[in-house]
Amino acid sequence: RARPHAPGCSTGCRGTRSAAEPIPAPGWHRVLFDPAQRLVVLPRGVHLDLGATAKALAADRAARRIHASLGCGVLVNLGGDLRTAGPEPAGGWQIALGDDHAEAVVRPDSTVALHRDGALASSGTTRRRWRHGGRTVHHIVDPRTGDAAEPRWRTVTVAAKSTVDANTASTAAVVLGTDAPGWLADRRLPARLVGVGGDVVTTPGWPREGKAA
Numbered sequence: 001r002a003r004p005h006a007p008g009c010s011t012g013c014r015g016t017r018s019a020a021e022p023i024p025a026p027g028w029h030r031v032l033f034d035p036a037q038r039l040v041v042l043p044r045g046v047h048l049d050l051g052a053t054a055k056a057l058a059a060d061r062a063a064r065r066i067h068a069s070l071g072c073g074v075l076v077n078l079g080g081d082l083r084t085a086g087p088e089p090a091g092g093w094q095i096a097l098g099d100d101h102a103e104a105v106v107r108p109d110s111t112v113a114l115h116r117d118g119a120l121a122s123s124g125t126t127r128r129r130w131r132h133g134g135r136t137v138h139h140i141v142d143p144r145t146g147d148a149a150e151p152r153w154r155t156v157t158v159a160a161k162s163t164v165d166a167n168t169a170s171t172a173a174v175v176l177g178t179d180a181p182g183w184l185a186d187r188r189l190p191a192r193l194v195g196v197g198g199d200v201v202t203t204p205g206w207p208r209e210g211k212a213a
Helices: 051-070 163-186
Strands: 032-034 039-041 074-078 081-085 093-097 110-114 119-124 129-132 135-138 153-160 191-195 200-202
Touching: 051 074, 051 081, 051 119, 051 163, 081 093, 081 163, 110 119, 119 163, 153 163, 163 191
Parallel strands: none
Antiparallel strands: 032 039, 074 081, 081 119, 093 110, 119 153, 129 135, 153 191, 191 200
């Protein structure tokens, strides 16, 4: 993950040891990129998962390209990674936020309006979780430990100038735990964090219910 710099990322670089023995990630600095040859070099035994970041980048590029081709307002949603481009409808693009986007009937916990050239992304642990070694784990890994991130936040939603930034920050916030609100505020990223117990924390710039993001 590129920007903003964070100490954590989603299921990123992993070694080849048993899943029962979490180990710290080797670190992003071990991944080499040669732009001239368009070549990525990984250390032996390390795998790179670009699923989340690639999806966010695709949303950014798709919104810009569609708007450039058609000239209309655009909202692209790739699995919860949202990006707008061009003029928005009256009142903005209305986005419903919830902990479980896979529910058959949407019951939003909050609704915000996303305006021109805005981005929104959510990361959470409500879905993609399972039992392992007698405990519940989830898909967001703390690279400092190689283990599932500590259970402080179940959902984090971040607004940013790009979907890549929003997705990077929302995932990092889950990893950072109690330090996340301050980290987001320092980077002037409006966010809504929902704790595992249902408590809601917002950072400066996040709108009140019914207001615009």
